Every structure is written in structure tokens, then in C-alpha cells.
Amino acid sequence: MGKVVLVTGVARQLGSRLVRRILRDSEVDRVIGVDAVTPEHSLGGADFVRADIRQPAIARVLAEHSVDTVVHMDVTGTPLGAGGRTAVKETNVIGTMQLLGACQKSPSVERLVVKSSTSVYGAAPRDPAVFTENTPPKSLPSGGFAKDAVEVEGYVRGFARRRPDVAVCVLRFANILGPAADSPLAEYLALPVLPTVFGYDPRLQFVHEDDVIDVLRIALHEPRRGTLNSGTFNIAGDGVLSLSQCSRRLGRPTVPVLLPAVTWVGSALRTLGVTDFSPEQIRLLTHGRVVSTDQMRETLGFVPTYTTAEAFTDFARSRGAGLLPPEAVADAVDRFATLVSKERI
Amino acid sequence: MADAKVIPFGEEPRSRRAGRRAQGRGSKSSSAAASSAASSASEPASPSPSPSEPPSGPGPGRHSLASVPEQPDAVEDRMAGEKHGPNDAHAPEAPRPGDSSWDRRLAEGLAFLRRRVTGDYEVDEFGYDKELTDQVLMSLIRPLYENYFRVEVKGIENIPSDGGALVVSNHSGTLPLDGLMMQVAVHDNHPAGRHLRLLAADLVFMLPVVNELARKAGHTLACAEDAERLLERGEIVGVMPEGFKGLGKPFGERYKLQRFGRGGFVSTALRHGVPIVPCSIVGAEEIYPMIGNSKTLARLLGFPYFPITPTFPWLGPLGALPLPTKWTIQFGEPIPTDGYPPEAAEDPMLMFNLTDQVREQIQHTLYKLLVQRRSVFF
Numbered sequence: 001m002g003k004v005v006l007v008t009g010v011a012r013q014l015g016s017r018l019v020r021r022i023l024r025d026s027e028v029d030r031v032i033g034v035d036a037v038t039p040e041h042s043l044g045g046a047d048f049v050r051a052d053i054r055q056p057a058i059a060r061v062l063a064e065h066s067v068d069t070v071v072h073m074d075v076t077g078t079p080l081g082a083g084g085r086t087a088v089k090e091t092n093v094i095g096t097m098q099l100l101g102a103c104q105k106s107p108s109v110e111r112l113v114v115k116s117s118t119s120v121y122g123a124a125p126r127d128p129a130v131f132t133e134n135t136p137p138k139s140l141p142s143g144g145f146a147k148d149a150v151e152v153e154g155y156v157r158g159f160a161r162r163r164p165d166v167a168v169c170v171l172r173f174a175n176i177l178g179p180a181a182d183s184p185l186a187e188y189l190a191l192p193v194l195p196t197v198f199g200y201d202p203r204l205q206f207v208h209e210d211d212v213i214d215v216l217r218i219a220l221h222e223p224r225r226g227t228l229n230s231g232t233f234n235i236a237g238d239g240v241l242s243l244s245q246c247s248r249r250l251g252r253p254t255v256p257v258l259l260p261a262v263t264w265v266g267s268a269l270r271t272l273g274v275t276d277f278s279p280e281q282i283r284l285l286t287h288g289r290v291v292s293t294d295q296m297r298e299t300l301g302f303v304p305t306y307t308t309a310e311a312f313t314d315f316a317r318s319r320g321a322g323l324l325p326p327e328a329v330a331d332a333v334d335r336f337a338t339l340v341s342k343e344r345i
Numbered sequence: 346m347a348d349a350k351v352i353p354f355g356e357e358p359r360s361r362r363a364g365r366r367a368q369g370r371g372s373k374s375s376s377a378a379a380s381s382a383a384s385s386a387s388e389p390a391s392p393s394p395s396p397s398e399p400p401s402g403p404g405p406g407r408h409s410l411a412s413v414p415e416q417p418d419a420v421e422d423r424m425a426g427e428k429h430g431p432n433d434a435h436a437p438e439a440p441r442p443g444d445s446s447w448d449r450r451l452a453e454g455l456a457f458l459r460r461r462v463t464g465d466y467e468v469d470e471f472g473y474d475k476e477l478t479d480q481v482l483m484s485l486i487r488p489l490y491e492n493y494f495r496v497e498v499k500g501i502e503n504i505p506s507d508g509g510a511l512v513v514s515n516h517s518g519t520l521p522l523d524g525l526m527m528q529v530a531v532h533d534n535h536p537a538g539r540h541l542r543l544l545a546a547d548l549v550f551m552l553p554v555v556n557e558l559a560r561k562a563g564h565t566l567a568c569a570e571d572a573e574r575l576l577e578r579g580e581i582v583g584v585m586p587e588g589f590k591g592l593g594k595p596f597g598e599r600y601k602l603q604r605f606g607r608g609g610f611v612s613t614a615l616r617h618g619v620p621i622v623p624c625s626i627v628g629a630e631e632i633y634p635m636i637g638n639s640k641t642l643a644r645l646l647g648f649p650y651f652p653i654t655p656t657f658p659w660l661g662p663l664g665a666l667p668l669p670t671k672w673t674i675q676f677g678e679p680i681p682t683d684g685y686p687p688e689a690a691e692d693p694m695l696m697f698n699l700t701d702q703v704r705e706q707i708q709h710t711l712y713k714l715l716v717q718r719r720s721v722f723f
Contacts, residue, residue: 125547125550125551125556125566126547126550126566127566128566128568128570128571128574129470129471129472129565129566129570129571129574130470130471130570130571130574132570135570197553198553198554199552199553199554199555199556199557200553200556200557201472201557201560201561203468203470203471203472203560239467239470240468240469240470240472241468242468242472242474244464245464245466245468246464247464248461248462248463248464249463249464249465259553287550288472290470292574326462326463326464326465327463329462329463330459330462330463333455333458333459333462334459336455337451337452337455340451340455341448341451
């Protein structure tokens, strides 16, 4: 008897990709995708159940298919289709509560994997430069997706206490980038001109979509020898990029904005519907955030294929050239060099 | 003196110059001169950084702007006086005689510029940008270090060539210039070219621009987590445990060490078994003689103190100019911490004793240096 995996949030690109990928795993018998809207992407041979995880109906789905592994991917920062921030928050928080309640009732569930985010650490000038899984945040996120993630993790911890027989794995992902990324940060980086906070150059870390799928597979299967896949893990690519480096590699010019004025620019951009410039996003782009991935390597036994820089390169390639492509800038410098050397001879 | 960082320009045979310099200065600089000779010997072999590097022809390609050819010796003297940073070639300068090196500097500078504008450089997890620090930030502070404060460095050999170490120093001067000078002192004088990673107060990371530069120069927040992470990587960490108590103390209390926090730096060093190098800085106390402290203004601005000196704020921006005192930075005998059992880091009595030992050693060295000092300014 193989495993029966239930994946929430399959209408999103990452969820549907995970479903297609784990269908090929030999240990997996059936995959059930759940979301409130019908996915645009193909789910391969997986069963799709249209259910809103905010409703108790999710318990019936768990019981009907005697699901043993639950992958909760529906913790996201951006709304899918219609519905604003309220709908997102409800899906994140109420949805998680309902799902966990259903899991608690279900005798068949053995494993729970939750996609969280490193935004639970917040971003403040008083924070240590590198967060480990145990670092208490100096300033708890006051709202937005980061607060959702903190609350979701709180409920998951409660669930883990009440059902000690279920292996619970919380994966805190750094900013997910890749050719198809749809995170707020990817939206921000797609702006033709990047507004930055004057006088701050945040350090950023990225994780590639392929690595996200790989690490989720490690988490939802039986642990390999010598590794442990329950607990909380930071997931990020190696290395760090500063925002100024990102903008130069993307070839997008930056416009430094004074910190007090940033909120106005953010709300203006939000009103125009260009991107969601939430306060937590502004904090990330002010102070930056770097997490330690020692636990991921040593305990979870996962080594990401892409470094932060490689994930970013892959993302940049998919987005097309900016206003100041790095090649053109480099050419200009080279031309200047030849010009100077010619003049000198 | 920071001879090791000088890349001579001009077509003069470099070995000759290096040799002469070694004769001229004390024995301390001979190793530096040797390393400069070694580096200059290896330079022609290094691959050209940019494919379009101008051909570095000697004599014939003399630039038209350099209308008055100077004698090589004159150039050399100016070199000795000005001590240009090794790689500040990106800053446009009037071309000088000595085309091949000018071309080389130009090519280096352009290659540097090319890397910067395309984002093709590395920063570590603390945001330390080694290339920018070495080539730009250090060159900006170096004139202050060499010509303004004329920093004299003693006991650089007490900093280990490899592995971690915790440099503990006194803190003074109203503005934390002493930290920056210590950073340049270690970078320019240490034979292994080590970099000092300073731990800075949280105020630094709240101020715009300052925080960006601090991160790029390799500073990070003074907290146990960051210090331990740096020591784990085998870096040299600089800490000033007096903090604002030392920085903002009145002029009358100069060279009196304040309380050393809670001695957290000792337990951090103990946990990693790295030596503690006490460091005494003389000269920083007098750069801004703080005769008063406007508590109201400080509270208003959110600063820990608001200094009032004989010139500041009366003369406006001119009053913010530090006095050109003569500095001495002495690195003392390292205190080993690897002989203690691992649980010793939890022993408060041992912590206090070690903290006091470090404090006493710095204080004694301060008094010794003060006795030796001829004058504040010379």
C-alpha cells in the first residue's frame, strides 16, 4: 500500500508542479490536489478536489481518501485571482486552522509538511545578521503575510503538541525565485525602475523553484538514513546578494526614496495595482534578511542545486532585459577603455 | 607605516626602490618592502583584467597632458609622501609620467568599474564587500589614517596570522573614528593582510547611509550571535566593550576605562577558544574634547549623547573637524582562552576575572603610552 498525499494550494504554479513531480515517485500511490479554484496548470494524473480549506469539508476529503501525508502549500502572500488581502489572510490563517483540525481528527495522517517563509523573522536593525531557526525575532511582524506565517506556525506547533505521532515539518523558504515565480518580491523585481530605500542596501537570499520542489519531496517522504525530516528548517540558496547587485544584474535602474516617503510610493504603486508594496516588504527591502541553512544541510540532508546568485540569474534570464542591461553597460565601459587607450597612443 | 600597500608607479626598476626604502626605514618596514617587491615582481605576470587593456608601451606613448616630465625621483618622493592606495585608480587623476603603470592602473580601474556596474562581485552573509572595502573605502579613510592622525602601530604581531581572534579595545573620541583607524591599522600592517571585522552598536544600523557603508566595510551588529558566527569562520573580530559609555565620556575622564559591559565578549571568546588581543588606542580621546553634553538635544535626536566641544556646534560644520592628534595603536600580548573547559563560559566568576584582566592590561598599556607620548599633537 503506497502513500496517499494531499496537497493544498494546487491552483498555484508551485503546487501543481509539486503534484506532477511526486506522481512520478514510486512510493506515492495517489495524489490529491485541493484548492478553492480550478487550477490552470495540468495536474498530471492527480485527482483534483475542489474544496475550500476554510470550510470543514476538508475533513471529509481527508477521511474519504484516507490520506496519510498532507502538504500544506496554501500559505501565500499574493491573492490568486479576485479577492484582496482579506481573502489571502483568511485562506492562510483560517484555512490552516481548518486543515489542522481535520488532520487532528484523521487517524490516517502520519506526516504534515507546511510551507512557511523566512519572513517570520521580521527584519529590524537590531537583529543579528544571520537568523538561525532558534533566533527569536526582535520585532514581530505587525501585519501582512509575515504575520500570517507567524500565526500559521503557531497553530502548527500546537498541532504537533496535540498529535505527537504525526511527523511535522515546517519549511521556512527564503524568497522563491525562478522563471515562473509569482511572489511579491518577483513582482517588485519586474518593475522597470526599482524604488529602493535611500541609504540602505538590504542583503537578500533566494531559493530556486526547482530546489523548493526537491526539498518538499525530501520532507514528505520517509527520512533518509542519518537525516531527520521533522522540525523547522530554513531553506535558502548559498550566498547572499545585495539589492544593488540584484538591480545591476537585472539591468534595472534604482530610484532611492527617503524612508519616510517610501510608504507613499508603496501605497501609490499599490493603488495603481503594479505591485503589492506591503510594509513587511518595505522592511525586507530596508534591512534585508539572511538565514542560516546549517540545519537544512546537516539535519534535513538537503543541498540546494542553485545558489542564491544562480537562482537569481535564472530568474533574470526569464524576465528579459531591463533598461540598462549589464551587457550594454559592460560594453560601454569597454568602449570607453578602448577610446582612452586609442587617445593615448 | 603602511608601505606594503604602496604600488609604485613609474618605470623605475622597482627592486631598486624597494631596496632603498628598506634601507631608509627601520627594520619593521623591511618585510613590507620585501612584500612590495614581491608583489611588483609578480605583477607583469598577472593576466590583463580586461581584454581591451591598452597596450602598455613604455616611453613612446607618453601622454600629451604630462607636458612637464618629472624626474623619477621626484615622483617617488611624492609617492612616499602621499601614499596612494593601491587601487584607487578608478578615480580619475591627472596622468603622470610612467605610462605603463598609468595604463595598468587605468585598466585595473576600468575592470573594477566594469565589475561594479554589472554587479559581478561577491558579498558575504554579513554584507561585507571585500572588493569595495579594499579598493575604495580603505583608500578614502587612509589619508586620515596616514596624514591626519599619523597612526603609529605597535605589536601587530600579536594578531594571529590565521584563525580567529577577538581584539578588545578602548573606545573614545565622540565619533567612532578609532574603530575605523584600527581597521585600517590591521589591514595595512598585518603581514597576512588580515581584515578586522568590527562589531558596531545598533545605532549604526539604524542610520541610513551609515548602515550601508558599515555593512559593506564588514561591520556587523554587536551581539553574541554575530560575533560567534564570525569567530567560527576564523575571522578577527574587533569589539569595544565600553560602547557609548566610553565613546561619549567627558573630556575630563579621558583615558579612564569605563565598565566593560557584562563581559559578554569573554564568554564568546571562551566558547570558541580564540585568544583575546587587548588593544590600546592613544590619541582618539582628544579629537573632539567633549566639554558638555546636551541631554535635551540628544533625547530629541535619539542619540545616546550630544557632544559640545570648544568648536562644536559653535563653528557649525567646521567644528565637526577632528583635532589632528597623533595616534598610537598598541596591540598587546594575547590572552589565550583555549585552556579552559567548555563549561567555563558559564562561570560568572571566571568571566569577571578575565574581563578585569583584559581591562587592566588595556588600562596599563594606555598609561604607559601616555607617559611615552611627547605631546598630544606630535
